[in-house]
Amino acid sequence: MGTMKQLLYIAIALVxxxxxxxxxxxxxxxxEVELSAGGVYIVNEGNFMWGNGSVxxxxxxxxxxxxxxxxxxxxxxxxxxxQSMVKFNANYYIMVNSSxxxxxxxxxxxxxxATITGLNSPRYFLGISPGKAYVTDLYxxxxxxxxxxxxxxxxxxxxxxxxxxxxxxxxxxxxxxKGADYVVVIDPNLDVVTDTIVLSKTPNSMVxxxxxxxxxxxxxxxxxxQPVLYRINPNSLVIEQSFTFANINASPGNLQINAEGTTxxxxxxxxxxxxxxxxxxxxxxxxLAGGRLLYGLGIDPKTEEVYVADAVDYVxxxxxxxxxxxxxxxxxxxxxIIPGFFYFD
Amino acid sequence: xxxxxxxxxLQLKEFNVEARITVTEPYKRLVFDxxxxxxxxxxxxxxxxxxxxxxxxxxxxxxxxxLSIRGTGxxxxxxxxxxxxxxxxxxxxxxxAQLPAWLxxxxxxxxxxxxxxxxxxGLGGGLQLNSLPQWGRAQVELQQVIGSxxxxxxxxxxxxxxxxxxxxxKLLWQQQENDYPYxxxxxxxxxxVNLANANxxxxxxxxxVYGKIGMHDQVSARLWYFNSDRAIPTIMTIAPGTATxxxxxxxxxxxxxxxxxxxRHQFKTALLSDELTYTDPDAALQSEVDTRSSKSQYRLKHYxxxxxxxxxxxxxxxxxxxxxxxxxxxxxxxxxxxNYEQNIGQQLLLxxxxxxxxxxxxxxxxxxxxGMRYWLEKSERFGVKINISKNxxxxxxxxxxxxxxxxxxxxxxxxxxxxxxxxxxxxxxYSLEVTGFxxxxxxxxxxxxxxxxxxxxxxxxxxxxxxxxxVNELGFYLGSMKVALNAAYTxxxxxxxxxxxxxxxxxxxxxxxxxxxxxxxxxxxxxxxFARYNHQYTGKAYLTTxxxxxxxxxxxxxxxxxxRIQQKKHVLTISAEVRNLYDEAYQVIAYRPMPGRHYRxxxxxxxxx
Numbered sequence: 001m002g003t004m005k006q007l008l009y010i011a012i013a014l015v016x017x018x019x020x021x022x023x024x025x026x027x028x029x030x031x032e033v034e035l036s037a038g039g040v041y042i043v044n045e046g047n048f049m050w051g052n053g054s055v056x057x058x059x060x061x062x063x064x065x066x067x068x069x070x071x072x073x074x075x076x077x078x079x080x081x082x083q084s085m086v087k088f089n090a091n092y093y094i095m096v097n098s099s100x101x102x103x104x105x106x107x108x109x110x111x112x113x114a115t116i117t118g119l120n121s122p123r124y125f126l127g128i129s130p131g132k133a134y135v136t137d138l139y140x141x142x143x144x145x146x147x148x149x150x151x152x153x154x155x156x157x158x159x160x161x162x163x164x165x166x167x168x169x170x171x172x173x174x175x176x177x178k179g180a181d182y183v184v185v186i187d188p189n190l191d192v193v194t195d196t197i198v199l200s201k202t203p204n205s206m207v208x209x210x211x212x213x214x215x216x217x218x219x220x221x222x223x224x225x226q227p228v229l230y231r232i233n234p235n236s237l238v239i240e241q242s243f244t245f246a247n248i249n250a251s252p253g254n255l256q257i258n259a260e261g262t263t264x265x266x267x268x269x270x271x272x273x274x275x276x277x278x279x280x281x282x283x284x285x286x287x288l289a290g291g292r293l294l295y296g297l298g299i300d301p302k303t304e305e306v307y308v309a310d311a312v313d314y315v316x317x318x319x320x321x322x323x324x325x326x327x328x329x330x331x332x333x334x335x336x337i338i339p340g341f342f343y344f345d
Numbered sequence: 346x347x348x349x350x351x352x353x354x355l356q357l358k359e360f361n362v363e364a365r366i367t368v369t370e371p372y373k374r375l376v377f378d379x380x381x382x383x384x385x386x387x388x389x390x391x392x393x394x395x396x397x398x399x400x401x402x403x404x405x406x407x408x409x410x411x412l413s414i415r416g417t418g419x420x421x422x423x424x425x426x427x428x429x430x431x432x433x434x435x436x437x438x439x440x441x442a443q444l445p446a447w448l449x450x451x452x453x454x455x456x457x458x459x460x461x462x463x464x465x466x467g468l469g470g471g472l473q474l475n476s477l478p479q480w481g482r483a484q485v486e487l488q489q490v491i492g493s494x495x496x497x498x499x500x501x502x503x504x505x506x507x508x509x510x511x512x513x514x515k516l517l518w519q520q521q522e523n524d525y526p527y528x529x530x531x532x533x534x535x536x537x538v539n540l541a542n543a544n545x546x547x548x549x550x551x552x553x554v555y556g557k558i559g560m561h562d563q564v565s566a567r568l569w570y571f572n573s574d575r576a577i578p579t580i581m582t583i584a585p586g587t588a589t590x591x592x593x594x595x596x597x598x599x600x601x602x603x604x605x606x607x608x609r610h611q612f613k614t615a616l617l618s619d620e621l622t623y624t625d626p627d628a629a630l631q632s633e634v635d636t637r638s639s640k641s642q643y644r645l646k647h648y649x650x651x652x653x654x655x656x657x658x659x660x661x662x663x664x665x666x667x668x669x670x671x672x673x674x675x676x677x678x679x680x681x682x683x684n685y686e687q688n689i690g691q692q693l694l695l696x697x698x699x700x701x702x703x704x705x706x707x708x709x710x711x712x713x714x715x716g717m718r719y720w721l722e723k724s725e726r727f728g729v730k731i732n733i734s735k736n737x738x739x740x741x742x743x744x745x746x747x748x749x750x751x752x753x754x755x756x757x758x759x760x761x762x763x764x765x766x767x768x769x770x771x772x773x774x775y776s777l778e779v780t781g782f783x784x785x786x787x788x789x790x791x792x793x794x795x796x797x798x799x800x801x802x803x804x805x806x807x808x809x810x811x812x813x814x815x816v817n818e819l820g821f822y823l824g825s826m827k828v829a830l831n832a833a834y835t836x837x838x839x840x841x842x843x844x845x846x847x848x849x850x851x852x853x854x855x856x857x858x859x860x861x862x863x864x865x866x867x868x869x870x871x872x873x874x875f876a877r878y879n880h881q882y883t884g885k886a887y888l889t890t891x892x893x894x895x896x897x898x899x900x901x902x903x904x905x906x907x908x909r910i911q912q913k914k915h916v917l918t919i920s921a922e923v924r925n926l927y928d929e930a931y932q933v934i935a936y937r938p939m940p941g942r943h944y945r946x947x948x949x950x951x952x953x954x
Contacts (some may be wrong), residue, residue, distance in 0.1 A: 023897035026888055026935040038634035051531070051936040052894065053580040065907055075754075076531050099583050110941065112533070134439060139628050155853040213741075222749050222799060251798040269796055291846075293794055313793065313847040315856060337889065 026052065026077075033057070033072040035110060040300070041069075041092075041343040042320060043079045044336025053082040054216075054336035055094065058272065058320070059085045061333045066225040067317075070094070070103065073110045075108040078103060084341045089148065090129035092343075097138065098132040104151060107345075114151035119144055126173065127164045128188045134173060136163035143175055145191055157191050159184050165206045169214050169234035176216060180306055185237065191267070197237055202224040204253045210261025213240070215267055220248065227252050229266075229281065243281045247325055259301035267297045271308055287327050292319075296343025305330065309339035364563050371696055371716025371732045371781050373764060373814070374458030377452040384877065384922055385947045386492045387498065387519060389444040389452065395879050395903065397454065398835035398862045400832070400886075401441070403577060403933045406940050407523060407545055410442040415457060415782055416810035416858045417469030424472045425463050427598055429569060429615045429640040432466075434676060436634075438740035441591055447488070447500045447517045448551045450476045454812075457762050457782060458714050458734030461700055462684065465712060468760045476567060476681025480553035481508040485952045493943035495544075505553075520544070527938035540938065543584035545575035550943065559603040567881055569596040569610045573620055577623070578926035580936035588625040594618070604775040609646040609899035614695065615639065632668040644729060659702075665742050672674075673745045680701045680741075687911070692720040702739075710737045710759050713897055722898035731765040744790055750801035752858040758804070760786040770818075778816040785809050785842070793846065798812030807843040808834045813838045826871040835862045841890065850890040851881070857896075857934075859886040873910065875920075888935060903937070907947070916947040 020026035039059045053077060053079055054068045070078040073096075079099035085092055094103040098120035102125070103118040122136035127148070128134060134157075135144040143163055144157035161179020168174075172194070173186040183203055196204055201221040216232045220227040226244040232238070245268070246253060252268035257276075264274045270285030271294065287306060295318070296309035306323040318339040322330045377392055386392045390410035394401045399411040411419030420437035423430050424444070432439050453473040455463065460471025481504050490498035498519040505512050523543040528535050549571035556564050577588040600613040617638040625633045643658040659680040666673045680702040686694045695715040702709040716732035740755040762784035770776035789806035810813040818831040839855040854860065859885035868877045880902040888894040907920025921944065 022929075024528075024930045025896070025932050026894055027897055028888075028894035049580055049583075050888075051580050052888070064423055074533065077582060079531075080580065137799075223797070237714045249791065249797045253798075313791070313850065313890055315846065316850060317893060 006332050010275055012171050012254060015329045016310050027054075031066050033066055033069050033110065035069070035108070037065075037345060038302070040298070041345065042307075042335040042339045043082050043085050043094065043340040043341035043343070044310070044318065045083065045097075046342045047315065048081055049220060049339060051080045052337050053078050053080060053096065054340070055082065055085065056320075056335040058119070058335075059331060060303075060305070060322070060331075062170070064331070065335070067334075067336060069110050070105065074112045074185055076280065078313045082341075083122070084124050086125050087343070087345065088125070088133065093125045093133070095125055095135065097121050097123060101335045102146070106283055116146060116151050117154065118153045123164055124166055126168065126285070128168075128173070128299060134166060134175075134186070134188075136166050136175060139218075143186065155191065157186055157193060159193065164204055167206055167208060167214075169208045170210060172234060174206060174214055174234065176206055178202050178204055183214075183232070184328075191326075195237055197232060197239070199239075200228045205255035205266070207255055207257040207264065207266075208234070208261070209257060211276070214274075215255060215257070215264060217252055219253055220253045222251070223249050224336055229255075229264075231276075241279075245281065254297040256297055256299045263304075265297060265299050265306065267294055267308070269294070270299065279327070287323055292321075293339065294339040296320075298340060298344065300344050302344070307342050309335065309342075311338045311340075314338055348404070358529070359811060370694060370718040370728075371454040371730045372462075373766065373778070374459060375454040375456075377454075379430050381581075381667055381734045384903070384920075385488060385498065385949070386446045388407060388442045389446055389449070389472075390442040390682075392446055392452065393441065393454075393783070395881065396866070398833045398864050398866070399454070400837075400857075400859060400883065401933070402857060403442070403937075405523075405540065405543060405879070405934075405937045405938070406525065407521060407575070408440055408578065408657075408937065411438055411441050412469070414439060414454075414469030414474070414860060415784070415812060415835075416808075416837040420741065421467065421469035422465055422472060423460060423467040424474065426474050426569070426596055427476060427600075427615075428463070428613060428642065429598070430464050430474070430661070431596070431617065432637065433619065433634075433741075434636055435665045435669075435742045436749075437466075437743070438737075443571070443594070445472065445517055445519070445549055445571065447502075448476075448515050448549055448569065448571070449474045457764055458712075458732070458736045459764075460733060461698055461712055461714050462682075465680070465700060465702055465709065465736065468736055468738055468758065468762075468784070469655070472711075476513065476551065476553055478511045478553075479504060480511060480555075480557075482511075485954050486949065487951075488949045489946055490519075490947050492521070492945035494940070495520070496527045496945065497521070497633075497698055508557075509619070510556040512552070513551070513553040514556075517550070520546040520550040521611065523874045525938075525940035525943065527581075527941065528942070529581055531936065540578055541574040542587060543578040545572040545573065546690075547575075549569065561603050563602045563604075565600045566599075567596075567598040567600075570594070570783065577625075578937075581938060582631075583937055586625065586627050588623070590624075591620075591622045593620045595717060602755040607648045608645075609648070611644045611646075612642070614641040615887075621878075634667040635664065636663065636665040638663045651688040653686040657682040663742070667743070669743060671748045674742045676742060704739050709739060709757055710735065712736050723822055726771065727767075727769050729765070729767055730894060731763070733763040734761070736760050738761065740790060744802045747802075748840070750792070750795070750799045752802050755790060755802055756788050756804050758786055758788050760784055774821045776816075776818045778814075780814045781812070782814070783811045783906075784847070798861055805845050806841055808839065809842040810837060810839040812838055826869055827867045830866070832863070832865045834864075836860060837862075847890065853890060853892045854887050856888055856890055857886050859884040859898075861898075863902070874906070874908050877905045879902075883933075884929075894934065896935060899929060899933070899939075900933065905947075914953050916953075917949040918951075920947045920949075921945070922947065 030318040041138040042056040057066045079096035083095045083097040104114040120140035123136040130169040133146045139284035142158045145155040164178040165176040175184045183197040197301045200218045203218045216233040229243040232243040254267040256265040271287035273286035290312040296312045311318045317334040321332045370853040403410045404522045412422045427720040446884040455471040459468030462470040486502040488500040501516040524539045552568045571594045573592040595618045598615040602611040621634040640658045640661045646655045661678040664675045684698040684702045699713040714734035737757040764782045766780035786808045788804035793803040795801045817888045820829045839858045841850045882900040885895045903921040908915045
């Protein structure tokens with residue numbers, strides 16, 4: 001009976017398939033990882049609850065890119081929604097937001113040194129001293145204090161709501177309190193909040209310029225208020241200047257600055273560039289989005305080249321575009337899924 | 346008609362065919378009846394996973410499960426309870442893991458535009474879940490399932506009454522700790538850990554009353570209540586959380602039908618209510634969705650000598666209050682449907698159906714369908730069938746009104762589909778059904794950030810699906826042993842044909858649509874014993890629209906062995922089941938582990954006075 005035979009073959013094939021040693025879970029091609037100094041790391045968020053975040057490495061001189069550096073070196077996926085990464089001491093610290101952890105890797109090899117767990121939703125990292133760092137958080141209602149010697153969560157400085165960007169200026173730590181429309185000031189020796197600067201809705205990014213002024217960009221929430229860019233004196237905590245965006249629907253973010261601290265860059269659909277001494281917001285874009293949904297922005301401190309990321313349809317490798325100081329196209333390459341953050345080594 | 350393999354320890358059911366809304370022969374369908382019961386499935390997701398080549402996107406055992414038929418999305422399968430659609434008006438889809446098999450008598454899957462007979466929106470198909478009277482039959486059935494990882498399932502079913510009226514009562518209670526172990530490949534030491542925060546407790550009740558009035562009329566009332574409390578697990582790379590979800594679902598229906606001479610009338614009206622509460626303390630999040638719907642329909646059918654006419658009118662009202670809306674959102678739908686069937690000679694059947702719908706006073710696309718079945722021989726064993734249809738899916742309330750991002754300007758997704766096939770035999774001893782299909786969907790809705798960075802749905806994609814489905818069945822006796830075998834295979838090539846935003850994905854397979862799915866069942870019955878072996882193979886499915894990452898294939902198997910003990914009118918069936926027989930480690934959805942080998946004991950007692 002021909003059909004019986006056919007069915008038997010199918011059954012045998014199925015049993016063989018089932019017994020075969022096989023791949024489990026998500027798979028993708030992993031390249032040999034070769035890191036070199038002076039490269040650009042791209043933190044790719046991936047999709048929330050898909051576990052497909054990654055770090056890509058780009059070498060600007062050779063124009064070569066390596067995907068999934070963490071997984072390629074360590075053999076396990078990075079986690080869910082990595083948000084940012086920074087070099088401190090001799091390690092890179094990668095905030096993996098939705099996985100509630102910080103991956104600590106060696107700067108030379110990217111091999112895992114430690115995993116700091118127990119965080120709720122880490123966003124950004126600021127090294128305070130060789131043994132201590134602050135990490136902002138989406139949900140934990142506070143800034144986490146990390147012990148960098150034991151790689152453990154040591155405590156928390158209570159701050160209401162979402163804390164986002166943070167930096168040090170005039171020996172104080174400034175934290176963009178995205179959930180409460182404040183910039184919170186922390187004394188890094190005492191780990192306590194000492195002051196609160198009231199701004200407009202949703203401060204999302206900050207930089208310090210060459211004159212030691214603090215710049216804070218508030219996006220105004222989702223069409224709730226007009227976005228505002230503030231210049232603040234970090235010593236007196238006085239708002240020295242504020243630039244209000246005309247369009248209430250605009251959602252500017254990703255405030256960056258060049259190494260000299262003279263030119264601000266931010267995303268507002270297009271890429272904008274603004275001198276720190278200017279007395280008005282830039283009228284025309286520096287780089288046009290041109291149909292792309294620009295998601296991440298980075299400025300190479302060595303060359304002042306501009307890197308922007310386009311997440312395309314958010315379910316495929318995003319594209320990173322690299323432009324020269326005169327906004328001329330230099331290169332483009334594929335990073336991971338939803339590239340959102342650049343770290344320039 | 347192809348019937349999936351079943352053994353003789355299971356009773357056949359007498360279905361009240363008149364009350365059924367079904368598609369005619371030019372359209373493919375698949376009926377699950379006794380298979381709803383043979384291995385005491387917890388829910389419909391399990392039934393469809395094991396018994397069809399429909400791709401069930403399962404987020405873990407008893408976790409969220411949605412269906413993808415012929416490469417379409419979850420909201421392209423419309424699910425009907427006794428003829429009224431129960432897909433959420435806000436989400437457009439329904440979690441089939443929340444539809445317990447115990448409370449359903451029969452399920453029927455209508456592929457592709459065959460689902461136009463039920464309603465619009467079934468670009469992939471429609472799944473009918475029916476409960477039916479069995480006149481003059483009294484029955485009490487009790488079932489207890491005890492399984493691994495704290496699984497307990499207790500069910501009671503009773504049918505009672507006379508040849509004039511019948512009452513049906515069903516009760517179900519099920520729970521599971523669901524803390525199954527899995528190898529965590531996302532950690533360097535690949536430790537074995539237990540799934541956390543995945544337990545559930547559910548109970549449900551159904552009460553139905555059917556009555557015959559005089560010679561021609563039949564009335565019925567149906568009530569359905571289901572209460573589900575479950576914990577929502579995270580993925581492997583996220584530490585276990587404490588999120589939970591409660592679903593309370595209530596459905597009710599009154600129906601009148603008359604069969605007089607050549608005319609059939611049927612009127613039904615249903616009230617549905619669903620309340621969903623999702624709580625995630627870690628993210629300080631609580632979201633609620635409450636929907637209320639009323640759905641009414643009238644069908645008139647005339648059986649002529651060689652023609653059948655059907656005309657139907659539908660009116661649905663949905664209202665929803667969701668944490669995502671700024672106020673109660675309402676949608677009204679009115680539809681007219683006609684169907685005409687013409688037999689020419691004994692061998693040829695031509696059908697024409699059409700549906701026109703108005704949503705909130707706006708005309709939806711006209712949806713016609715033309716079908717033909719031809720028996721190549723008079724014995725009706727070998728035939729060909731073809732059909733071509735237009736269908737569409739209207740945007741959901743979330744698509745239209747989600748705050749922020751909802752886009753009231755969205756147009757319906759529109760699709761053309763064609764299907765052609767060959768049918769041979771009736772399963773004794775052999776039958777074969779081969780169906781090829783082709784469809785395109787334009788204005789496919791996709792959520793993406795808009796220029797202001799707000800996620801918003803847009804009519805963006807054009808998708809083309811084509812493929813082939815093969816179903817083989819074989820039934821024979823080996824001495825006193827009855828053997829039933831079936832094997833089904835589906836090939837789906839579902840590609841992004843045009844994307845306004847991301848031309849790089851053109852020609853690439855859609856994500857989470859495996860190209861190959863194979864399912865095989867072998868059932869043997871010998872004296873009082875029976876055994877069933879089920880094996881499925883699901884090929885790799887891409888995870889990214891540029892097709893660089895994928896989920897590998899998986900091929901779990903199940904084995905069930907049982908014995909029936911009968912004493913006069915008492916039937917006790919005891920069986921043991923090994924699921925995932927070869928202890929395969931696999932995931933359907935990325936980083937959502939499925940359980941390894943595990944066990945169940947099913948004790949079923951039936952008394953038929």
